[in-house]
Amino acid sequence: MLPHPAARRTSHEHSLRAGQARALQSRAADGPNSRAEPLTVRIPEACRLTGIGRSKLYELIAEGSIEIVKVGGMTLIPFESLKRLIAAGREGRGL
Template identity: 55%
Template structure:
């Protein structure tokens, strides 16, 4: 290797332009307006949910949910070893415990 001088490798040029050879030009905000709302599918509420999801849904702890299940206020089904909580029973529970607007119960004056 006599006669050759060592030189460090040259760095690749950095691309600061919004065009990249792999992806093409980046879309501007105006060019993507037509895409907004296209993938909006109707939200489908599940028929059942697992216990941790039901706790998050109601904003309560696991032990409180099991107390409500034991009292019969929340319905469950068992599929194998999975405990599935019926979403409709959670809705009924909330609807049954809702207070009228203003927080007054009939008869309170």
């Protein structure tokens, strides 16, 4: 039997989840019309937000279509970079 997914989380992941929960609570406190966007997202979140697969996302990073910021071992993607990528696709400039 496999361990419960939460049992495999690292302390870093736990602290990230706690931080995300606080961010959601603070957004909820700002009211229903508040649309606070993150400055950056990590690779799995970028895949989830855009619907782009992990391999394709790394290809886009390698060709310069998506910016990254390295912080230690973390790869962060500026949220604005994802928005520009999607806007370019919508305008017919392709991905």
